[in-house]
Amino acid sequence: MASEPHQDWRFKLHEIIYESNTPAGKAFDVGLLIAIFTSIIVVMLDSVVSIHQKYGDLFKTLELIYSVLFTIEYILRLISIRKPVKYVFSLLGIIDLIALIPSYLSIFFIGAQSLLVFRALRLLRVFRIFKLGHFLTEINFLTQALKGSVRKISIFLLTVLTITVILGSIMYLVEKRENGFSNIPESIYWAIVTITTVGYGDISPVTPIGKFVASVVMLIGYAIIAVPTGIITHDIALASRQKKELPESCPSCSREGHDTDALFCKYCGSSLYR
């Protein structure tokens, strides 16, 4: 009985931190969003030599403040949730933790300075806020559609990789070391740059035969880029159909596949909505 006000306090905190239905919850989300974005901007600006020389100390102080703020937030998250262990090992919990670590490492190790870059991982936390917003349905829809594509896309990427390894090896033979294709990994890098139509131009074929092979690579890349698109388009269409069909098995004969607006089961005639 004595712990009830405490529980109440924890419940309120949970509502503020994890949900966004209340004004306080919304304010917290907006504040977190601002903190994340400004902290990322600090990381970015700090990497520019001329700005670092001028405002380096300010950035250090700001970073310290951000670290303290995010640490407090992390602790509050741990306190206010029912199953803190489950949170720590959830995807979002791991991201929250990883985004915290580099700041602390840089305090204890001087060599870990470069790890500060991983503070950019904080940006991933933005998705936490969107997960709670109106975008949830769309995100769910997209992830469901893409899940169905993962296997097909990975077969596709394996095929592309095999093609690049073989074509890269051929180009290494054709173009020789003098023309920038100095070894097979380099040639494979070129093949990937070409087949994905990025085309930096840091390495490009010089001999006529090399240019011919390169043209073939490009046309292959041009034609097969259509494959993942076709796969994903198809799976988005499938996911969209399934979304509609979810509450559809007949409650009396449990057969599926009714129209989304049907009122009665078309197999046994009993009402679909009792």
Place this chain on the structure above:
Amino acid sequence: MASEPHQDWRFKLHEIIYESNTPAGKAFDVGLLIAIFTSIIVVMLDSVVSIHQKYGDLFKTLELIYSVLFTIEYILRLISIRKPVKYVFSLLGIIDLIALIPSYLSIFFIGAQSLLVFRALRLLRVFRIFKLGHFLTEINFLTQALKGSVRKISIFLLTVLTITVILGSIMYLVEKRENGFSNIPESIYWAIVTITTVGYGDISPVTPIGKFVASVVMLIGYAIIAVPTGIITHDIALASRQKKELPESCPSCSREGHDTDALFCKYCGSSLYR
């Protein structure tokens, strides 16, 4: 009774300026189109140093004439429309106004010379003419389809941006300042150039590890470019289905969603076509 001929005159003017059913209306549209395109060409040519030195004065005179013409047109639009205030604050009205401002600014301020570039915004006015042509249905169809995609596309772009920030930061660590990745914003710029498969080659990885990370970025970009395509294709298909289903609510129970070939309402059994 006395104002009727005036009203008649205003009605005729409206027909000429805003519609294109009459020969005069069509002639006005064609004239406006020519004025817009030639004025844009003047802006373009005037920016070329050698041409500016030769014909700079001619261009100035032409620009003055265009400014006067577009101002007259704008005033006529205001006069001939019933609710001028509504027009001024409509999307097309704002574009019309913005396209006028730079010319006048350059008269009063000498420093505003560079704003002349914004005369290029006049090109947007071309869509006004198409809005009145046969393209209306297609434009409506496309905008309706894309409206449905906006939310999904923005989630996609946010994901891409997060990926580029994180990969850019990693590349900054991997490639170091000497190789062109001089700071994190620069590295993010590189990541965007790479993931969108633009690939200028002004910054490109030099170290083997950098090339490996770059290859991963490219393959990711290659695979995920399919996502917005899938989304938009799906939403175009949806929009096309909805277009067909428009006149479909039952006249007696007003429920929607009937098959395109249904004759009777499937909810209440009354005829859909009375």
Place this chain on the structure above:
Amino acid sequence: MASEPHQDWRFKLHEIIYESNTPAGKAFDVGLLIAIFTSIIVVMLDSVVSIHQKYGDLFKTLELIYSVLFTIEYILRLISIRKPVKYVFSLLGIIDLIALIPSYLSIFFIGAQSLLVFRALRLLRVFRIFKLGHFLTEINFLTQALKGSVRKISIFLLTVLTITVILGSIMYLVEKRENGFSNIPESIYWAIVTITTVGYGDISPVTPIGKFVASVVMLIGYAIIAVPTGIITHDIALASRQKKELPESCPSCSREGHDTDALFCKYCGSSLYR
């Protein structure tokens, strides 16, 4: 009665030249294909300085032979067809003629030498042969699907062009002449190179603001490339459905929209196939 053997000879010639059901017709097609491809290769090789110096005279002779051959073929086509005038002004007839002209021009005018390049247009004649082969159905299907997209694609291209003109003008302001954006047409060229994700790198942004604008252009290009894909995918699906649905209006009540395998009209119950 006397003209019958002549007619017969003309009919046989027509069969050989215009059709490919007979062995002679097939042999003619294969021969024409070889003549077209080898003549294109001659044009190509002749443009290479080192090869031209060695075999220039041989190429000249070969070109003369090709010209004579294609002229004879053109005359035979005129003779063997029933309505020669209609052929001359048909798409294929015009291509046949255009492919002939440059050779003759170069005989009469010395300055017309450079027009020889237009002999490459002969390649278009390859489609004549495919039109007669098994590919006809596929070509018909594709052209029908693309016809439906033309209007939407042109709206899309107009939008892209407007975006490039406006963004090109902005970049001209942002990057200034020193950085390669020497005038607005040049900047528009850069915007097109960027938004289409070609990315030569001959002009690329140098200032931080320029790089930021460029990143926005790239992400726009990345997102909107999906639009034409969506349009064409949709129209291919439509064309495929229409192909199946062609013979579908009920012969008794003339209403459309029956399933492709329906035997009886679903509106009036009479047989669809009498």
Place this chain on the structure above:
Amino acid sequence: MASEPHQDWRFKLHEIIYESNTPAGKAFDVGLLIAIFTSIIVVMLDSVVSIHQKYGDLFKTLELIYSVLFTIEYILRLISIRKPVKYVFSLLGIIDLIALIPSYLSIFFIGAQSLLVFRALRLLRVFRIFKLGHFLTEINFLTQALKGSVRKISIFLLTVLTITVILGSIMYLVEKRENGFSNIPESIYWAIVTITTVGYGDISPVTPIGKFVASVVMLIGYAIIAVPTGIITHDIALASRQKKELPESCPSCSREGHDTDALFCKYCGSSLYR
């Protein structure tokens, strides 16, 4: 009767080598996968000059071991299969053999050293392992979908090639030899680099007219890249529908094309599921 234990031994070997249901079969597959990947890595590293100088001899020994291993594997495959001749001339058999040849050639001929690069073809053997895994359904689905697209894609590629030949010839005229467009094949190479949106930038237009033509080429490439995507998306959708419709011919009148949820044949009225 005496040969039975032998047959049994052959059967077991077949199960290990060709199938992956047993633990031994799975171990064999994993071992083969590791051997293929590590042998490819050896090929790659051996092509890097600095690494070759250090570990060249080690790589030679490793390569010898791989050659022996793959030869033994090939012989075991021949022994354990029922119809060895059929295997030798099957697609997978030919790949297995081609992957073996270069190692042996380099022993007998010194000049054949460069053929070692073709050991990269071993990577193709990776698909053998996937063919036996869970990916089989997906691969079948994809190849079926792509088979339907082959003809349409080849028409598309022929059209693209014709466009590049003609545009390349025009650019050769427009840009002249000084600007990198030194002959027509080179110009066609440029057109392919541009239309596929690869855009190396090794050759890029210099004159204003050249830049204009290039812009047109890019916009064409931008618009028509949608075509293969549309084709493949459509054929994937078709393949997916056919997959579902497979067990659908009526058992009494054997006509096909019933709705996926139909219970009775719509042609003869008898039950589809007896």
